[in-house]
Amino acid sequence: MTAAGLAAMLPRSRCTIRLVESDEIGIVGVGEATLPPIKNFNDSIGIDEADMMRATNATFKLGIDFVDWGFEGSSYVHPFGIHGAADSGHRFHHQWLRSRAAGRDWSVEDFSFAIAAARANRFAFPASNKQAINSTFAYAYHFDASLYSKYLRRIxxxxxxxxxxxxxRDIEQDPESGDIRALVMESGERIAGDFFIDCSGFRSLMLAGKLGVEWEDWSKWLPCDRALPLPTERCGDLxxxxxxxxxxxxxxxRIPLQHRTGNGYVFSSRFIDEDKAREELLQSLDEPTLAEPRLLKFQAGRRLSSWRRNCLAVGLSSGFLEPLESTSIYLIQVAIMHLLPLLPTRRHDQRLVDEFNLRMDVEYERIRDFLILHYHLNSRQDSELWRYCRSMDVPESLERKMHLFRHSGVVPQYKDGLFTPPSWLAVFLGQGLMPEHYNPLTDAMPLEQLLDELGELRADISDRVEEMPRHASILVRYANAAQPSDALLHEAEMRL
Ligand SMILES: Cc1cc2nc3c(=O)[nH]c(=O)nc-3n(C[C@H](O)[C@H](O)[C@H](O)COP(=O)(O)OP(=O)(O)OC[C@H]3O[C@@H](n4cnc5c(N)ncnc54)[C@H](O)[C@@H]3O)c2cc1C
Structure with missing residues (x-):
C-alpha cells in the first residue's frame, strides 16, 4: 500500500521507489476486513472498484455485528453510518431517548439505514442526494489481503x-548522524537510499531493530495476545x-468473502491455553475448514514514535491493535496520507518528524480507547477475562467520554482521528451504557410531533431497505470474482 500510494502520487522525477520483500518470509496476510476510508485510498490511486473486488474476491461491508459482547445473548451492529435522518445531527439520539422516556420501545437500530440494510443482507451504493435517507451510510470491503497486495503490485x-x-541481512547506519544509509541483502547487494520506510511487519527491522525505538505496551487494557486464523468454505448467504x-x-x-469465509479466534493467553482455544474455535465453526489454524503471537501497543531520523514505520512495524474494529489497514493508509504533506525535502527535519508522530499518536490513542470500550463496558458473568476487563482502570481520555455519555448523552466530537460520534454512539448503546438524561433542548418540540417524525423515519428506512438488492446478487452483477468477464455495471445504475 505504501509503495502503491507513493508511486501514484509522487512525480517520478522526484524520487525512485524500491520495494524490498521476501517471498520466503511472506506477509501476515490475515487482514480481511476494512473500513470506509479504504475506498478513498483506492480512488486516490486510480483503482477501479469492481476490478479490485473481482481480483480480491471481495464483498461489501456495512458494519460489524457484535454478538454476545455487552452480555451473553446480545447483538448490536456498529454501522458505517449515522442513526437518524440525514439532517438529524447530534439531535437524533436525544430524541430517541425522549421517545423511550415517553414509553416507546423502539430499537435504536431501526433508525440506522446501514444497520437495517446489513441485517436484511442487502446492499446498494449510497445515494448522491445528501438529504436522502439512503445517503446516510458509507461502506468498506471484506477482501483477501494477499490478493489485494498482489493487485497493488500489478498496478x-x-x-x-x-x-x-x-x-x-543487515542495515547500514551513518555513525555520525544515526541515519540509515543502506540495506544489505543476503545476496550481498547493497541498497542505498535517502529515506527508508519500514514495512517489515512485527519484526520492525529498521525502526526498532536498528534505531531502537521503544515499545509502549497496552496489554493491561487490551489483554488479547494470540490469534488462530483459519479459512472455511464459503458461507451460504453472504x-x-x-x-x-x-x-x-x-x-x-467471521468474514464472508466470495470464495471462502475468514475465521479466527483472538484470545488472551492469560485466560486460556492454545489447545483449548483451538478446540473452542473448531467447535464454533459453521462451515467445513479449508486449512489448519496457525498461531500468531502479538502484544497490543505501539512504537513510541513511528518516524525517527530518516526512517518511518508503516503498518505492524509501528504498532499493533487487535483487529476487532478492522483498524490496521486504516492505520497503514493514514500513515501514508499523513506522510504525503510532510515529505522531507532534505535529509532531516525534526519538525516534520514531530508533526507526523503527533498525528499518529492521535490516531493510535483514539483507536485504543475505542477498542478498550468494547471490553470494559460488559456485564458478562461467564469468565475471568470479562470480569478483569470490567473492573480494570481505563485511560482518563476514555473515562471522560464514558462519563459525558452516561450523565448527559454527550458524545464528544474531535477533529482528527478515526471513529466519529455515530460510532461511539453505536458502541455505547450496544454495550449497554444508557444515558441518564437526554438534552433538555429536545423538549422544544411537542412530544406528539417528535413521536410522529420518528415513527415515519423508522417506516421509511424499513421500506427503502426492502427495495434494495440482495448483497449476493449485487456482487454477481457488479464484481463477480468467478466470472471476471461479466458485464460491468456502473455505480450510477446501482443506486436506488
Ligand atoms: C489475527 C490478525 C487479524 C487481522 N485482521 C485484520 C483485519 O481484518 N483488518 C485489518 O485492517 N487488519 C487486520 N490485521 C492486520 C493486518 O494483517 C496488517 O496490518 C497487514 O497485513 C499489514 O501488515 P504489514 O505489511 O505491516 O506486515 P507484513 O504483512 O508482515 O509484511 C511484512 C513484509 O516485510 C517483509 N520482510 C520482513 N522481514 C524481512 C527481511 N528480513 N527481508 C526482506 N523482507 C522482509 C515481508 O516479506 C513482508 O513483505 C490483522 C492482523 C492479525 C494478526
Whole structure:
C-alpha cells in the first residue's frame, strides 16, 4: 500500500521507489476486513472498484455485528453510518431517548439505514442526494489481503516501483548522524537510499531493530495476545457485515468473502491455553475448514514514535491493535496520507518528524480507547477475562467520554482521528451504557410531533431497505470474482 500510494502520487522525477520483500518470509496476510476510508485510498490511486473486488474476491461491508459482547445473548451492529435522518445531527439520539422516556420501545437500530440494510443482507451504493435517507451510510470491503497486495503490485510496477526480492541481512547506519544509509541483502547487494520506510511487519527491522525505538505496551487494557486464523468454505448467504462473537477468553471473527469465509479466534493467553482455544474455535465453526489454524503471537501497543531520523514505520512495524474494529489497514493508509504533506525535502527535519508522530499518536490513542470500550463496558458473568476487563482502570481520555455519555448523552466530537460520534454512539448503546438524561433542548418540540417524525423515519428506512438488492446478487452483477468477464455495471445504475 505504501509503495502503491507513493508511486501514484509522487512525480517520478522526484524520487525512485524500491520495494524490498521476501517471498520466503511472506506477509501476515490475515487482514480481511476494512473500513470506509479504504475506498478513498483506492480512488486516490486510480483503482477501479469492481476490478479490485473481482481480483480480491471481495464483498461489501456495512458494519460489524457484535454478538454476545455487552452480555451473553446480545447483538448490536456498529454501522458505517449515522442513526437518524440525514439532517438529524447530534439531535437524533436525544430524541430517541425522549421517545423511550415517553414509553416507546423502539430499537435504536431501526433508525440506522446501514444497520437495517446489513441485517436484511442487502446492499446498494449510497445515494448522491445528501438529504436522502439512503445517503446516510458509507461502506468498506471484506477482501483477501494477499490478493489485494498482489493487485497493488500489478498496478505499481508499471508506475515505476521496482521490487527487489530477497532477505535483508543487515542495515547500514551513518555513525555520525544515526541515519540509515543502506540495506544489505543476503545476496550481498547493497541498497542505498535517502529515506527508508519500514514495512517489515512485527519484526520492525529498521525502526526498532536498528534505531531502537521503544515499545509502549497496552496489554493491561487490551489483554488479547494470540490469534488462530483459519479459512472455511464459503458461507451460504453472504452478509454485508463482519461478525465478531465474544468468547470466554476473547472473541472470534467471521468474514464472508466470495470464495471462502475468514475465521479466527483472538484470545488472551492469560485466560486460556492454545489447545483449548483451538478446540473452542473448531467447535464454533459453521462451515467445513479449508486449512489448519496457525498461531500468531502479538502484544497490543505501539512504537513510541513511528518516524525517527530518516526512517518511518508503516503498518505492524509501528504498532499493533487487535483487529476487532478492522483498524490496521486504516492505520497503514493514514500513515501514508499523513506522510504525503510532510515529505522531507532534505535529509532531516525534526519538525516534520514531530508533526507526523503527533498525528499518529492521535490516531493510535483514539483507536485504543475505542477498542478498550468494547471490553470494559460488559456485564458478562461467564469468565475471568470479562470480569478483569470490567473492573480494570481505563485511560482518563476514555473515562471522560464514558462519563459525558452516561450523565448527559454527550458524545464528544474531535477533529482528527478515526471513529466519529455515530460510532461511539453505536458502541455505547450496544454495550449497554444508557444515558441518564437526554438534552433538555429536545423538549422544544411537542412530544406528539417528535413521536410522529420518528415513527415515519423508522417506516421509511424499513421500506427503502426492502427495495434494495440482495448483497449476493449485487456482487454477481457488479464484481463477480468467478466470472471476471461479466458485464460491468456502473455505480450510477446501482443506486436506488
Ligand atoms: C489475527 C490478525 C487479524 C487481522 N485482521 C485484520 C483485519 O481484518 N483488518 C485489518 O485492517 N487488519 C487486520 N490485521 C492486520 C493486518 O494483517 C496488517 O496490518 C497487514 O497485513 C499489514 O501488515 P504489514 O505489511 O505491516 O506486515 P507484513 O504483512 O508482515 O509484511 C511484512 C513484509 O516485510 C517483509 N520482510 C520482513 N522481514 C524481512 C527481511 N528480513 N527481508 C526482506 N523482507 C522482509 C515481508 O516479506 C513482508 O513483505 C490483522 C492482523 C492479525 C494478526
Amino acid at each position: 505499481s510496477e508499471p508506475r515505476g516501483v521496482s521490487r527487489i526480492e530477497g532477505k535483508v 452478509t454485508p457485515y463482519t461478525r465478531v462473537i465474544a468468547m470466554k477468553a476473547g472473541w472470534r471473527w
